[in-house]
Amino acid sequence: xxxxxxxxxxxxxxxxxxxxxxxxxxxxxxxxxxxxxxxxxxxxxxxxxxxxxxxxxxxxxxxxxxxxxxxxxxxxxxxxxxxxxxxxxxxxxxxxxxxxxxxxxxxxxxxxxxxxxxxxxxxxxxxxxxxxxxxxxxxxxxxxxxxxxxxxxxxxxxxxxxxxxxxxxxxxxxxxxxxxxxxxxxxxxxxxxxxxxxxxxxxxxxxxxxxxxxxxxxxxxxxxxxxxxxxxxxxxxxxxxxxxxxxxxxxxxxxxxxxxxxxxxxxxxxxxxxxxxxxxxxxxxxxxxxxxxxxxxxxxxxxxxxxxxxxxxxxxxxxxxxxxxxxxxxxxxxxxxxxxxxxx
Numbered sequence: 001x002x003x004x005x006x007x008x009x010x011x012x013x014x015x016x017x018x019x020x021x022x023x024x025x026x027x028x029x030x031x032x033x034x035x036x037x038x039x040x041x042x043x044x045x046x047x048x049x050x051x052x053x054x055x056x057x058x059x060x061x062x063x064x065x066x067x068x069x070x071x072x073x074x075x076x077x078x079x080x081x082x083x084x085x086x087x088x089x090x091x092x093x094x095x096x097x098x099x100x101x102x103x104x105x106x107x108x109x110x111x112x113x114x115x116x117x118x119x120x121x122x123x124x125x126x127x128x129x130x131x132x133x134x135x136x137x138x139x140x141x142x143x144x145x146x147x148x149x150x151x152x153x154x155x156x157x158x159x160x161x162x163x164x165x166x167x168x169x170x171x172x173x174x175x176x177x178x179x180x181x182x183x184x185x186x187x188x189x190x191x192x193x194x195x196x197x198x199x200x201x202x203x204x205x206x207x208x209x210x211x212x213x214x215x216x217x218x219x220x221x222x223x224x225x226x227x228x229x230x231x232x233x234x235x236x237x238x239x240x241x242x243x244x245x246x247x248x249x250x251x252x253x254x255x256x257x258x259x260x261x262x263x264x265x266x267x268x269x270x271x272x273x274x275x276x277x278x279x280x281x282x283x284x285x286x287x288x289x290x291x292x293x294x295x296x297x298x299x300x301x302x303x304x305x306x307x308x309x310x311x312x313x314x315x316x317x318x319x320x321x322x323x324x325x326x327x328x329x330x331x332x333x334x335x336x337x338x339x340x341x342x343x344x
Contacts, residue, residue: 003232004110004121006143009222014045014147017111018053021084024143026107028083030057033073033097038089038113042150046088046111058082065092067129073100082106087141090114090158091261095125102138110141114154115162115221117262118198120144121228124237126261135241140232144225148218156212157260159220160292163209164266166223167283168244169199171272175242175322183321188239194230195239198223203282206289243275243322244268246313251301254308259299266292267299270341271310275323280341296344303335303344310334 008020021030030050034042039061050057058080060073073096077085085104087097088111098119101108112120119126121144124135151159173192180187201223202209208216230239237245247268248261258264266287273280287294296306311334314324329337338344 001233001235002123002140003229004141004144007146007225008144009146009148009218009225011148013145014042014111014150015049017046017145018049018051018055020143020145021050021055021109022053024107024109026084026109028056029081030055030084030086031073031077031080031082032057032059032086032088033062033100034059034088034093035090036061038093042088042113062093062096065095065127067127070096070099070103070127074103077104077106084109086111088113090154091117091119091126094119095127098141099125099127099136099138108139108141109143109145111145111147112221113150114158115151115217115224116158116260117162117165118224118227118231118240120146120221121225122231122237122240123228124231135237140228146221146225148214148221151221152214152217156291159209159217160290161260161262162220162224163202163206163262163290164264164269164287164292165262166199166202166220166227167286168242168262168265168269169195169227169240170278170283171244171269171276171323172238172240172242174276174278176238178323178326179238179321182326185321188234191230191234191239194233195227198227198230202290203286206286210289210291242272242320243313243324244272246316246320246322246324247272247309249316250309250312251305254305254312255301258301258305259293263293263299267294267296267343270294271337271343272323274337274341275327284341295342296338303338306338306344307331307334310337
């Protein structure tokens with residue numbers, strides 16, 4: 001079980017980044033991995049804090065979260081004698097930094113600038129160019145610094161996507177319970193409850209999140225971190241990722257540029273919840289309150305593609321037992337499910 005050693009969440013805390021690294025007993029040259037836009041927007045604040053605390057640093061502006069980009073970053077880091085990896089940005093930068101640090105056995109610190117998914121704190125990285133469409137295990141960050149003022153400024157669509165990823169924990173935990181009951185798979189009650197609680201706080205505060213209340217944004221960030229920690233405790237993505245995530249991964253194959261990960265997961269959760277006989281309508285209402293998409297049309301996907309993704313989902317990870325292994329949807333039942341939940 002590997003968990004973050006220190007987490008700092010607050011308003012204006014980006015100015016304390018250098019102090020935060022010192023408190024983690026980190027030293028040596030720091031490699032900051034980010035995107036061009038993040039560097040332009042926050043670069044001076046990041047650099048000022050590191051200079052104040054006498055850190056040597058250099059930047060790498062990553063273009064896409066692919067395995068080839070990870071290899072390029074590794075070569076760059078080795079050539080510069082880097083000792084610490086800092087991921088500053090959204091999912092792309094954090095995933096690249098996370099896997100690079102894991103491959104090089106270097107400490108990794110996560111500095112999210114948006115709240116789009118639970119990769120902020122989880123030991124899993126979503127990297128393209130591998131022989132699988134789902135996340136791979138790496139190592140979690142040793143520290144997380146989340147500046148709510150910075151995250152609040154991010155596009156609201158990213159926050160809504162993070163909420164979709166969180167609400168998905170409701171059905172992910174149900175799938176984990178099902179695997180325990182039918183396949184005698186290991187089930188961690190604490191990790192499951194932590195993930196479920198992370199979803200429930202978003203459902204409870206969905207109206208406030210939709211209104212853009214800053215204190216609700218903080219709750220979403222803390223819930224995303226808690227969900228990632230739940231995966232670390234479980235030693236797998238089980239408490240956070242179930243059949244709704246398999247649907248999202250399948251849809252990303254069928255329609256590669258349609259919707260954000262969390263948006264697809266939220267839509268998948270509505271349908272999977274109905275398969276379980278759960279109150280899918282209240283989950284849908286929460287997503288509507290948050291201004292997250294609840295239909296295929298909103299993310300540019302056709303009815304045919306939704307049905308195809310539902311049928312493909314159970315084959316994405318043959319080792320992951322879910323409700324889709326029990327219900328065994330065919331074309332007609334998948335179509336009925338999508339239509340009855342207003343996804344199509």
